[in-house]
Amino acid sequence: MPRVTVTVRDSGGRTATTTADYQVGSPVLGGYYLSGNGNPIADLAGGNIRSLTQYRSFADGYLFPGWNKPWLTELGAAGMKINMVLELKHYGASHARGQTFRVNGRTYTVPAPAMTIQQRPGTTWPRAYGYGQVLSGQCDGLFARALAQYQEMGVGVNLQLASELDTDHEFGTTEAGRAYSWAESDARAVAALTYIVTWFKARSLPAGTTFSVGAGGFDRACYQRTHPEALMAKLDFLQWNVYATSATHTALARFRRTKDWAVADLGPIALSRPVLIAEWGVRSAELPDQAAWIGTVPAAVAALNAEQGPRIVQTNYFNSGWGRLVPKDAGLAALKLAYTTRPYV
């Protein structure tokens, strides 16, 4: 850490000296996600894209690097920073049943996921392994399977537990026939995610492994409930997602919304952690000139990082869903241009 030493000396040679330490951070990592966990290598060409988000369900048999995803190991080995979102959410209803499998010679039986999340009225509620199931050890086999594959992959990544707890809990959850409110679901998730982080940290992990928990960051009270100091002490990053979905949304306002809540509400351990933006995007329906909006992001991130509070160190563009680049070529060109601008270089 660089240090400035200032000395004041009077005419008689008497002196007073003091120091101030500072850090010069690395450039912010400009990152990407391609729809469907797709192979992004063609899209990365010629761009300063240095981080990548991926999504996996603990229910799947192939988490690391993933089914037909040897390119993820190659990218990681080449220095790409990978944010691996690991979800208790089950991605498909058809095989949401119990599983029996072997890991390193030991047989595990894991029951069917017993919780529903994202209970938006009028939609089909996805299933997920319940927080109670996690805390009772019923999901340990899932973690053992993930760990074995991760060790085999051998590339350190950030393990982001859950994609967006606020999205998952917004309309409450139900586990084993019992309904839980949003706030109750948050408390149960904190306990379960603490269990999972503790489980992994007690075992041998590839060098460079870090942890975070996922949040959309759109609800202040939920963000506070899901970021207690005891959990943050086990985590390496704060995280939230950033979307522009209105013509009035500026990059600065959208990137700063959750930061302002965090600075106001969270404790010193949480605020000592840098920020990983697992997803950011601009929705073309309301902001058809996506390239122009993307072009305002570097200055917004630089401005936020010049303020007090946690620094944003990674921003991964979500080229899917709300962030889908239409047309892709223009959006990708704008993204690559943005990532060659301070604070990304």
Next chain:
Amino acid sequence: MATPTVTVALNAAVYAPGDEMRLTVTYSDTDTCPATVTVVLTDVRGHSSAPVQMTAVIDPLTLTVVDDSGRAWTKLSDNGAVADYRAVA
């Protein structure tokens, strides 16, 4: 003779490469004070010159700023109590 005092403040703890960094140095010494010397030259017939004033500092202070990373800090201002410096991260 008193010993001087000094405190410093950076405008951030973490900078991005290329950021402007600002350092504020606040310093003092109870012995230090400005003085004004007024000279009037009078000849043998009693004719005096116009007074000439000079300023001086009793027990003046000098500041040095050293950065162990080799960054150069440039003084922007100094009023005798507060000095501002600038560098590039």
